Amino acid sequence: VSALADLSLAQVSAEIRSGRVSPADAAEACLRRIEKRDGALNSYMTVTGEAALAEAKRLGEELARGCWRGPLHGVPIGLKDLYLTKGVRTTAGSAILQDWVPDVDAAVVRYLRNAGAVFLGKQSMHEFAYGATSENPHYGPVRNPRDPERIPGGSSGGSAAAVAAGLCYGALGSDTGGSIRCPAALCGVVGLKPTYGRVSRAGVLPLAWSLDHVGPITRTVEDAALMLGAIAGHDPADGTSTKRPVPSYTRDLERGVRGLKLGVPREFFWSPLQEGVRVAVRAAIEGLERAGAVVEEVSLPCLEYAQAAQSLILASEASAYHAERVRTHTEGYGASVRIRLLQGMFIDSHDYVNAQRARRWVCRELLECLRKYDALLTPACPITAPRIGEASVQVEDVTAPPQLFLVRSTFLFNLTGLPAVSVPCGESEGLPVGLQIAGRPWDEGLVLRIAREVEAGG
Amino acid sequence: MSDPHQRIRDRLAGLVPNPVSEAEIADLAARLAGQDEMAEKLRRLPLAETEPWNPAELEERR
Numbered sequence: 001v002s003a004l005a006d007l008s009l010a011q012v013s014a015e016i017r018s019g020r021v022s023p024a025d026a027a028e029a030c031l032r033r034i035e036k037r038d039g040a041l042n043s044y045m046t047v048t049g050e051a052a053l054a055e056a057k058r059l060g061e062e063l064a065r066g067c068w069r070g071p072l073h074g075v076p077i078g079l080k081d082l083y084l085t086k087g088v089r090t091t092a093g094s095a096i097l098q099d100w101v102p103d104v105d106a107a108v109v110r111y112l113r114n115a116g117a118v119f120l121g122k123q124s125m126h127e128f129a130y131g132a133t134s135e136n137p138h139y140g141p142v143r144n145p146r147d148p149e150r151i152p153g154g155s156s157g158g159s160a161a162a163v164a165a166g167l168c169y170g171a172l173g174s175d176t177g178g179s180i181r182c183p184a185a186l187c188g189v190v191g192l193k194p195t196y197g198r199v200s201r202a203g204v205l206p207l208a209w210s211l212d213h214v215g216p217i218t219r220t221v222e223d224a225a226l227m228l229g230a231i232a233g234h235d236p237a238d239g240t241s242t243k244r245p246v247p248s249y250t251r252d253l254e255r256g257v258r259g260l261k262l263g264v265p266r267e268f269f270w271s272p273l274q275e276g277v278r279v280a281v282r283a284a285i286e287g288l289e290r291a292g293a294v295v296e297e298v299s300l301p302c303l304e305y306a307q308a309a310q311s312l313i314l315a316s317e318a319s320a321y322h323a324e325r326v327r328t329h330t331e332g333y334g335a336s337v338r339i340r341l342l343q344g345m346f347i348d349s350h351d352y353v354n355a356q357r358a359r360r361w362v363c364r365e366l367l368e369c370l371r372k373y374d375a376l377l378t379p380a381c382p383i384t385a386p387r388i389g390e391a392s393v394q395v396e397d398v399t400a401p402p403q404l405f406l407v408r409s410t411f412l413f414n415l416t417g418l419p420a421v422s423v424p425c426g427e428s429e430g431l432p433v434g435l436q437i438a439g440r441p442w443d444e445g446l447v448l449r450i451a452r453e454v455e456a457g458g
Numbered sequence: 459m460s461d462p463h464q465r466i467r468d469r470l471a472g473l474v475p476n477p478v479s480e481a482e483i484a485d486l487a488a489r490l491a492g493q494d495e496m497a498e499k500l501r502r503l504p505l506a507e508t509e510p511w512n513p514a515e516l517e518e519r520r
Contacts (some may be wrong), residue, residue: 020465196513210511240513305503308496315493323473339482343489345473346466351497356510358500363511415515441516 005166009075009223012169016063016074017089023056023063026169027118030076034120041143043152043162045081045122045123046089052076056118058325063194071226073116078168080128080159082205083109092205093125093155095138096325096332106203107238108172108214108231115230119170124158129174130318130337131155131209132182132406137334139209141388144187146431150385151233152246153183153406157383159388160187161216163256170218170227176207177314178381178410180215181190181422185380188424190451191217192224193410195441196417197242199228202237208317210356211310211363211414221423221452225249228444241369241441249445253452263373268303269409272395273382276428281379284425284435284454288377293449298373303412312355314349319344363416370418375450379409380422380434407434419444423451463487 004026007015015021033047040046052159059074079085082092084102091097105113111120124142126134134142142157144150145165152161156173160183163171173180184191192215199214216227232246256456264285270278289295299334319326323340326333333341369376386393386402393402413420418441422434435454439447463483470478478486 308499311496330476346490354500356506357505359505359511361508
């Protein structure tokens with residue numbers, strides 16, 4: 001019998017709706033697990049236990065009166081510490097904001113609250129989301145539940161670690177170059193970055209406006225679909241938010257992949273790549289073929305330029321957002337974020353615009369490819385979780401800091417705004433490996449359906 | 459011979475109030491070399507007719 005804290009979000013939701021488990025039982029189970037394990041993992045910045053229990057009790061009473069708000073009613077979840085939360089400190093993993101208590105909630109926090117979610121607290125992250133290791137100079141490293149000597153990836157490292165260890169039933173991360181999918185892959189959980197504009201970013205501290213996305217990290221694909229259903233939708237406060245209606249993301253999950261046409265890019269993703277990751281990802285792709293999908297190699301020459309465009313846009317926008325604080329609080333930044341922010345200040349305006357022009361070209365090439373293919377398949381991360389403090393990693397004949405590998409496979413879908421998910425697809429030397437599935441704009445449902453087939457062992 | 463790091467010091471002087479260490483200047487110089495290479499790579503692309511990315515284009519595609 002699974003411990004209550006180990007149930008999936010969908011399972012605990014069904015237990016709560018049936019009355020077999022109360023929201024307070026579920027919250028207590030997570031809080032006990034946090035008490036027991038988070039001293040070692042460091043996945044939470046702030047635990048709001050009392051408020052969570054009070055809210056869970058209230059939602060339990062509401063349920064007893066016959067009011068059920070939906071699948072998140074009474075379900076305890078966590079938030080990366082860059083979502084504004086009214087009355088709860090929001091640090092973005094920084095020392096500069098260590099005592100900042102916002103007086104409003106982010107839009108998605110409001111949506112989740114209205115859907116009946118119970119907030120357990122704010123989760124640890126890479127400083128200001130500007131990095132993929134979650135080794136935080138101010139609050140210490142977040143540790144990977146699969147091996148506490150290793151990083152969980154980042155920047156949403158605390159969220160992925162907490163989900164993987166049963167310290168919540170789901171979490172919201174954010175993703176500018178891969179910050180949801182990379183830690184999901186390294187911790188063995190599911191991470192979904194929706195289409196740019198699908199989920200409001202109002203009230204989420206930015207890293208780079210034109211690349212930032214909001215999305216869920218969960219233990220199962222169905223759970224990701226349930227969370228996306230609760231947070232997707234138009235928000236006039238976010239100028240990029242779409243007015244498209246929100247479909248059911250769970251309806252087609254079990255439809256399988258028979259007849260789908262899936263493309264595997266020939267370039268870029270397959271070298272440098274750890275051999276164990278290659279084996280696991282190839283096996284997952286073969287599984288999809290056996291389940292009836294047609295898999296073909298595709299060529300995307302634009303990939304040679306995508307990394308340059310992403311790097312310049314990210315560095316320019318992050319530096320612009322932080323410019324005033326860098327001037328007034330230079331010493332408050334950790335060394336690695338500070339140097340990256342200074343670096344971005346040297347980018348000329350015409351090079352930034354050029355990068356945005358190259359981005360359009362890359363985006364068009366991918367959209368053209370996706371006229372022929374239903375989705376693209378790639379590794380989610382070319383390496384498994386590196387050790388904490390590891391200065392460099394060797395993969396094939398490339399030796400470089402872990403940061404350079406960690407988001408190598410994911411940034412393309414921030415640059416293009418396309419939906420992409422990382423789903424666990426096996427292990428290499430005992431560490432989790434993720435398969436990345438990316439689809440057409442607004443096609444999160446299909447991306448999740450393919451992920452569900454991988455999860456089911458197709 | 460001119461100091462190759464002077465351009466960096468001059469630019470930083472207007473951006474941050476405190477002096478930046480020589481180690482940080484050297485690190486920054488190496489990073490800027492890589493960054494300039496990336497910018498140069500994109501400058502060579504034939505993008506004359508290409509406007510910047512517009513997320514509204516995602517709305518048109520499905």
